[in-house]
Amino acid sequence: MPDTVLFAAEVTLNGLMAGVLYSLVALGFVLIFKASGIFNYAQGVMALFAALTLVGIMEGQVPFSHLINAIFGTNIHHFGWHVPAVLAIVLTVGLMVVFAWGVNHFLMRHLVNQEPIILFMATIGLAFFLEGVGDLMWGSDIKTLDIGLPQGINETIDRVTFDAFGYGLFIDNLDIVATIIAVILVVALVLFSQYTKQGRALRAVADDHQAALSVGISLNYIWVLVWSIAGFVALVAGIMWGAKSGVQFSLSLIALKALPVLMLGGFTSIPGAIIGGLIIGVGEKLFEFFIGPLVGGATENWFAYVLALLFLVFRPQGLFGEKIIERV
Amino acid sequence: MNAMAGNYTTEDGRKIGGVMMEMRNITLRFGGVEAIKDISFDILEGEIRAIIGPNGAGKSSMLNVISGFYHPQEGEVWFHGAKRPSMKPYQVAQQGIARTFQNIALFDGMSVLDNIMTGRLTHMKTGLLSQALWRGAAEREEVANREFVEKIIDFLEIQHIRKTPVGRLPYGLKKRVELARALAAEPKLLLLDEPMAGMNVEEKEDMSRYILDTNDEFGTTIALIEHDMGVVMDLSDRVVVMDYGRKIGDGTPDDVRNNQDVIDAYLGVSHD
Numbered sequence: 001m002p003d004t005v006l007f008a009a010e011v012t013l014n015g016l017m018a019g020v021l022y023s024l025v026a027l028g029f030v031l032i033f034k035a036s037g038i039f040n041y042a043q044g045v046m047a048l049f050a051a052l053t054l055v056g057i058m059e060g061q062v063p064f065s066h067l068i069n070a071i072f073g074t075n076i077h078h079f080g081w082h083v084p085a086v087l088a089i090v091l092t093v094g095l096m097v098v099f100a101w102g103v104n105h106f107l108m109r110h111l112v113n114q115e116p117i118i119l120f121m122a123t124i125g126l127a128f129f130l131e132g133v134g135d136l137m138w139g140s141d142i143k144t145l146d147i148g149l150p151q152g153i154n155e156t157i158d159r160v161t162f163d164a165f166g167y168g169l170f171i172d173n174l175d176i177v178a179t180i181i182a183v184i185l186v187v188a189l190v191l192f193s194q195y196t197k198q199g200r201a202l203r204a205v206a207d208d209h210q211a212a213l214s215v216g217i218s219l220n221y222i223w224v225l226v227w228s229i230a231g232f233v234a235l236v237a238g239i240m241w242g243a244k245s246g247v248q249f250s251l252s253l254i255a256l257k258a259l260p261v262l263m264l265g266g267f268t269s270i271p272g273a274i275i276g277g278l279i280i281g282v283g284e285k286l287f288e289f290f291i292g293p294l295v296g297g298a299t300e301n302w303f304a305y306v307l308a309l310l311f312l313v314f315r316p317q318g319l320f321g322e323k324i325i326e327r328v
Numbered sequence: 329m330n331a332m333a334g335n336y337t338t339e340d341g342r343k344i345g346g347v348m349m350e351m352r353n354i355t356l357r358f359g360g361v362e363a364i365k366d367i368s369f370d371i372l373e374g375e376i377r378a379i380i381g382p383n384g385a386g387k388s389s390m391l392n393v394i395s396g397f398y399h400p401q402e403g404e405v406w407f408h409g410a411k412r413p414s415m416k417p418y419q420v421a422q423q424g425i426a427r428t429f430q431n432i433a434l435f436d437g438m439s440v441l442d443n444i445m446t447g448r449l450t451h452m453k454t455g456l457l458s459q460a461l462w463r464g465a466a467e468r469e470e471v472a473n474r475e476f477v478e479k480i481i482d483f484l485e486i487q488h489i490r491k492t493p494v495g496r497l498p499y500g501l502k503k504r505v506e507l508a509r510a511l512a513a514e515p516k517l518l519l520l521d522e523p524m525a526g527m528n529v530e531e532k533e534d535m536s537r538y539i540l541d542t543n544d545e546f547g548t549t550i551a552l553i554e555h556d557m558g559v560v561m562d563l564s565d566r567v568v569v570m571d572y573g574r575k576i577g578d579g580t581p582d583d584v585r586n587n588q589d590v591i592d593a594y595l596g597v598s599h600d
Contacts (some may be wrong), residue, residue, distance in 0.1 A: 194360035196466070197452045197460040204435050204446045214395065215509065216421030216450040225456075 011289045012282055017175030019281020020182045021244075023238040025254055026261040027186070030232045031269050035199045035204045035226040038108070039118045042127035044255020046231055047097075047205040049134045051238030051247045055145050056138040057088040063137045086149035089235070096231030097224075097304070104223045112219075131252060140249060145242035149177050178240045181197055185236060186274060198225060260308030264317030275319065280304045334372040338565065345373030347409075348549055349394065349517060354403035356389055363389040364400065365573040371517065376400070376543050377551045378560045381570035382593060387553045388430060391519050394551070395427045396420035401455075422450050426515035428506045430522045436495035441503050443494050444480060447512030448473040472490065475514055483545075484508050484538060500531045504538070511542060520552035520594075524559060532556065536563060561585065569593070 013232025028043040040046075056063065060079040069075055083091070107126065111119055150173035162168035193199035204212045205222045213219065241251055257280070284303040292299045311318065334346045342418055349371040356364040363386045371377045378385045392398040394405070396417040405412045407423065415423075426447070435443050451474060454466045466557055484504055489497060494505060503523065510518055521540065524532045536559055542548050554560045560567060561581040569577035569584055571593040577584045 062428075179351070192460060195456075197449055197470075197471075198456055200438075200442060200446055201449055203438060203442070207435035207437050208433050210429070211395075211435060213417035214421055214427050214433065214444045215428070215513065216418045217446075218416070218418045280411055 003167065006165055006169075008286065008289065009303075010169045010171075011285045013169065013171060014175070015282035015285030016278055017172065017281070018285065019055045019278035020175070020179045021076055021237065021240055021254075021277075022257055022261050022280055023274045023277025024178075024182055024185070024233065024240065025258040026265065026277050028233040028237065028268065029258055029262055030265075030267065030270055030273045031189075031230045031233065032226055035202055036108070036119075036205075036223060037116060038123060039116070039267070040126075040230065041120065041123040041255070042130055043234060044229065044254040044258065045127045045130045045134070045256070046099075046234035047238035048243065048247070048251040049099075049130050049238075050096055050231065050235035051145060051242040051251065052134050052138045052143070053237065054088055054092045054235065055143045055146075055242070055247050057091050058083050058085060058147070059143075061138060066139060067136055089147070089239075092235055093232055096235060100231050101224050102226030103227050104220060108223060109220060127252070132248065133250070142246045142248040143242075145239065145247050147239065147243070149174055149239075149243050151243070174240070174243055181236060182239070182274075185233065186270065190270065198222075202226065230293030257304060260304040262318070262320055263308040263311050266320040269318070270322035272312060272318055282309065283307060296305065336454070342374060342544060343585065344375045347371070347550075348373045348407070349580075350406040351390075352406065354390070354393060354400045354405070356386075356393060356398055356400045362573050364393070366403070367526045367570070367573075367575045368403075369568045369575065369578055370550055371549060372566075374543070374547055374549055376563055377549075378567045378568055379551065380555050380557075380560055380566035381468040381568060384572075385570040387570055388521055388574040389434075391427065391521050391551070391553060394420075394517075395425060395519055421513065424450075424513070424516035425519065426510035426513040426517075427519035428503075428510050428521055428523060430525065432499075432502050432506055434494045434506055434509070439491050439493055440497070440508075441490050443505055444508045444512045445473065447509040448477060449512055458510040479588065480508050480511050483511070483541070490510075500527055500580065503527070503531075503535070505534075507538065510548075511548075514546070515548060518548050518550045520550065520554075520556065522553050524554060524556055530558060539563060569586060582598060585598070 025044060025047060027039060028046070032038055032040040055061075060083060062076050062079060065077045069077075076080070103126065108119070108121055111122055141192040152173055154171045154176060155174050156169050158168035159314065179256070193202055201212070201217045202222055202225065204215070205218060205219060209219060212222075237254075238247070238251065241254060245251075258277075261276040261280050263276075264279055265272025266275070284300045287303045288297070288299045334344060336344050339345060347370045350368075351370070352368050354364050354367050355362065367386075367390070379390060381387050389398060393400050395416045396419065399414055407425075421427075429455055435446065440448075452469055454469050458464070458466045481490060484507065486501065486508060489501060489505075494502060497505065507523065509519070510520075520539070524535050527535065539550060539552070540550055540563065543550055552564070554563075564581060566579060567577070567581055567584045567588070568575060569590045571589075576589040577587040579587075
């Protein structure tokens with residue numbers, strides 16, 4: 001088999017794996033957008049915050065230690081214990097639920113029936129607030145996140161493909177884990193929304209607020225639930241990105257990559273978010289591989305946005321979004 | 329037979345009980361506009377109570393006060409002999425008051441079956457965890473509720489559209505699905521906001537039959553708003569007439585039909 005084909009195959013596979021991570025972030029956006037019509041700009045920062053909290057809890061960091069030290073002249077930074085990863089994840093999920101409640105209680109509840117642009121602005125504010133709190137709580141240094149996920153080249157795939165084609169494909173174990181977890185997460189979410197009463201209530205709220213109220217659904221409860229789920233998805237995304245490239249504040253910028261993913265997949269479609277993410281992931285890797293050398297490289301920075309722009313022109317509702325039909 | 333006092337049996341043999349809901353001196357304002365002015369009336373257990381009046385009389389506002397969508401500035405709402413505190417619409421629904429809307433509020437993206445199942449939400453008690461695991465109680469509960477919903481579907485004869493997304497249905501069927509969703513809640517009190525608006529004669533006859541059967545078979549108390557006089561007079565036990573936010577008549581269809589104020593409101597008064 002010619003080398004180019006093998007390279008392309010490797011690039012495609014790696015693109016798929018990267019795409020899974022984009023999909024995870026995009027998924028958080030879709031969940032909130034579907035249920036409340038809010039484009040949650042803070043989704044990326046939520047992933048960062050969740051990852052920071054997870055590391056902080058695991059390492060036994062004292063929250064707000066810089067602030068405490070500055071005020072009281074103390075010099076504390078760690079409790080001196082280490083929390084097992086599983087327990088730390090449970091605690092972080094708990095904190096994300098409290099955060100979801102807080103967002104609804106102090107922010108969204110007061111903005112019911114406002115214009116979408118106002119809600120959007122509120123989430124931008126939320127993003128800055130959360131980034132600041134994250135910094136204050138856990139410090140701004142880059143942290144390594146190690147919850148025991150396998151990392152590095154998958155030897156089996158490398159060996160098998162080397163025996164078969166004379167060229168070993170490089171696939172990172174972490175990417176494989178991320179893919180498996182993403183698949184489980186999506187299946188679980190779909191089952192939850194299709195077959196449980198809370199899922200049904202969630203879809204009802206997404207469809208019509210007034211009708212949902214009339215059958216006895218508390219909007220506040222559903223919104224807290226949705227933000228909690230989005231927080232959980234953010235945590236999963238945060239763990240994956242954090243394990244890959246360290247927990248750092250540029251993590252919040254991955255939210256921007258989710259934007260072209262959403263334009264491709266449609267803002268209201270869970271399968272759309274997944275497939276959009278995969279297309280962007282594969283597309284930008286292949287484009288870099290084939291076209292990159294011709295134009296001097298670094299195409300990964302802009303390819304996704306150009307693709308999204310083309311979609312906006314020719315298919316504004318995305319691949320799976322609901323087509324907007326105006327009846328006259 | 330004294331209809332006003334309650335506790336009697338109608339000519340067709342339905343039992344009417346005591347007062348279920350009582351509106352006391354309700355006044356509702358939107359800014360400077362008084363949509364409802366000092367109105368009192370009651371709804372008896374088991375009866376069909378109509379609210380009629382010309383356009384803009386405040387009928388829908390009254391229904392929205394009962395279902396908790398609007399909160400009156402003055403007056404009290406009494407339900408089952410107790411004063412009701414200010415409640416959100418979903419709390420009212422949980423108390424056993426279901427409703428339909430004038431402009432149909434269904435979940436367009438969901439199937440007919442799912443739409444009607446949302447009506448059962450107030451009867452589903454299992455928590456989030458149990459639901460997420462989908463074992464034991466949650467599963468039994470879903471099956472039991474599904475059986476009840478099938479009964480409603482049979483009752484309203486919509487078996488053939490069970491799996492159809494509601495958005496694709498014609499208007500008349502949407503109205504019927506909305507009624508089905510309200511009935512699925514097994515309401516004590518059912519509020520219908522113009523259940524026959526925009527229907528042809530045949531559809532109106534069907535809907536009338538369903539309303540009467542609901543009242544007869546399930547003993548559901550019904551309060552409805554309707555424009556079609558013939559329908560109202562045939563269906564209801566007692567009628568409240570509103571005009572410009574005021575109550576101008578209250579009584580049996582015959583009383584109301586002969587009430588001079590009501591005739592004036594509907595036909596206009598000559599000024600000679």
